[in-house]
Amino acid sequence: MKIAVIGFGAASVGFLKEVENENITVFEANKDVFSSSISGIRADGKLFVSSEMGGDLEEILLNLDLQREIINFYCKVADTIPEMGNHENSLELKKAFHRYGFKLVEAKFYHLGTEKLKIFLQSIYETFLQKGIRFVFGARVVDVGLEKNIVKIKYIKEGMEYTEEFDRVYIAVGRSGLKLVDLISTKYPELVVRNNIVDLGIRYELPNFVVQKLNDMLYEFKIKYQASNGLLVRTFCNNPSGYVVTEKYPSFVTVNGHSFQSKKSKNTNFAILVTHNFTKPFNDPNGYGEYIARLANILAGGRKVILQTYGDFKMGKRTKRLWNVFPTLNSNEYILGDLNLVLPHKTVKAITEFLEQLEMVIPGISNYSHLMYGIEVKFYSKKMNNDLVPNLKFIGDCSGFTRSIVHATAHGLLEYMKLKRELK
Ligand SMILES: Cc1cc2nc3c(=O)[nH]c(=O)nc-3n(C[C@H](O)[C@H](O)[C@H](O)COP(=O)(O)OP(=O)(O)OC[C@H]3O[C@@H](n4cnc5c(N)ncnc54)[C@H](O)[C@@H]3O)c2cc1C
Known part of the structure; x- marks a missing residue:
């Protein structure tokens, strides 16, 4: 044969x-x-x-x-x-997440x-x-x-x-x-x-010390949360001491993260993704994700992504200056901006609710100065x-x-x- x-x-x-x-x-x-x-x-x-x-x-x-x-x-x-x-x-941890509505995978x-x-x-x-x-x-x-x-x-x-x-x-x-x-x-x-799903969201970056304990215990913490508007939110691809990178497709650019065994940064990054589940007659979830990713690139002036602090994201105002946490992504790959102009309202609401709730389990995680890069998309085949x-x-x-x-x-x-x- x-x-x-x-x-x-x-x-x-x-x-x-x-x-x-x-x-x-x-x-x-x-x-x-x-x-x-x-x-x-x-x-x-x-x-x-x-x-x-x-x-x-x-x-x-x-x-x-x-x-x-x-x-x-x-x-x-x-x-x-x-x-x-x-x-x-990690029974104690499981219990702590469970108490506030999270499932620890x-x-x-x-x-x-x-x-x-x-x-x-x-x-x-x-x-x-x-x-x-x-x-x-x-x-x-x-x-x-x-x-x-x-x-x-x-x-x-x-x-x-x-x-x-x-x-x-x-x-x-x-x-x-x-x-x-x-x-x-x-x-x-x-x-x-x-064929009906696409995950949209952001890459979140914060100092290692905020999540040090979790990183040491789990290396990768994967949690799921059902927001009050019914959307499923999850963390994905946690990178202790890692780096944020862009992922370049022929017609758009998204964000991602990775880490090395040898080269370490002072930050941890992970994705916060919201699952978008469509029904008939719509049958192009990947096209939808690509459209949103391209919108972020257009606003960033080309093949770049948008960077915003969580505080500004929450208040719906453009980030003009960073404070306290510094990006690991190369400065010529992002523009400071406003992700509220890109993500659908229900996605923004689900991400904000997720982070505010997570604050109950991991104090400090929703700090004003933490960074959000957008957008991150997970396409499903x-x-x-x-x-x-x-x-x-x-x-x-x-x-x-x-x-x-x-x-x-x-x-x-x-x-x-x-x-x-x-x-x-
Ligand atoms: C940035 C990033 C980080 C990831 N990190 C992890 C991780 O840490 N752990 C994990 O478990 N998973 C990770 N994944 C997912 C993981 O890489 C995939 O799930 C896995 O590689 C899938 O294997 P595959 O063989 O199906 O596809 P791939 O490993 O992607 O291999 C597909 C191959 O097909 C080739 N190809 C594509 N189109 C054509 C064509 N038309 N003709 C000929 N060749 C073609 C491509 O060049 C590629 O080499 C990551 C993915 C990405 C993008």
Whole structure:
């Protein structure tokens, strides 16, 4: 069987991990393994074992041994011992959050660091080459067509267009490859199971000392809160001693955060995200998120984001000067402004209520001088059906069923195991 895997990220690594002697070609849009992958090595390398987050597939969520196995594999290949955080044994903390309406998500964290993920990819790539897997780098797949028992893929490499045929294709393009998934789902709408969510919010930055205790106990504190207007608010991607960064898409710029094992800042940052759930006839939540992100860029005068203090955000007034807390984001990437001109009123209300309530559990967290960068968006992939067409499968984040390194890797591995059983 001639197999193609499109994209060389976490899901493909999982898929290829146990490969023996199958005929496999990997197409990757990035020019080489150094600039590839796992979301362009922008991922922070925060791995976790949890039955409550990271994806929606029960066979992964409920299989904590499988999640642990994936983490051990990453640590072994990257030759590192991770920093650790733990949500277990924190009954007092759980009670404190619960009292004020928050749910503390249970997870055990292992922080590899952005730089270690890079080492991981380089060395796993060498192993895959030795197994005889063919890699085509700099190849952006632009079309996938189903013809009888064959899947045709079209890709562009160095300005030239090529077509190749395969018996089975695994799409593993992550969230950066949503354009390809959109194209496939326009051609074959029956493959889409669901498409209705986008998360919008801000990146919050504050001095380490305010959340030092939490950072030491948990490394990553993940909480959920139902605001009085019904919206679900959550924290995401906490980076102790981390840095705020921008995430650049072709037509807009958003914010994100990360941290290194070696280089430390004096601030902690995390996202505060509000889930926006739409109903029919609207079916373009990603377009909605992109529109709001572009609005922030327009107000910031180009490919920049808006920075505002929490105090000014609360009072609905533009920030003109910072005081006390200083941004870790490069000064040429933001403009001081007013996020109230960008975010919908109900989103602003939900974020403000969330922070005011959180003040009861973590005194000092809603200080006037803390920083808010906007906007941060989490796009969800459409949920794709893997059972309809036997020779076209979606693995990892682009399938809509995973949202993390461990889950995407596990998804790839499970699909490879299914293939192996099929080939027997
Ligand atoms: C900034 C950032 C930080 C993150 N931090 C963490 C973290 O700390 N912990 C965690 O668990 N998760 C993190 N995530 C999420 C995590 O990176 C993803 O969940 C995971 O990488 C998904 O794996 P994947 O294989 O589905 O996609 P990816 O790892 O994104 O791989 C997809 C690959 O497909 C390639 N591709 C895209 N389109 C095409 C195309 N048309 N043709 C050919 N190739 C294509 C891309 O170049 C990419 O290499 C982070 C994500 C981002 C953006």
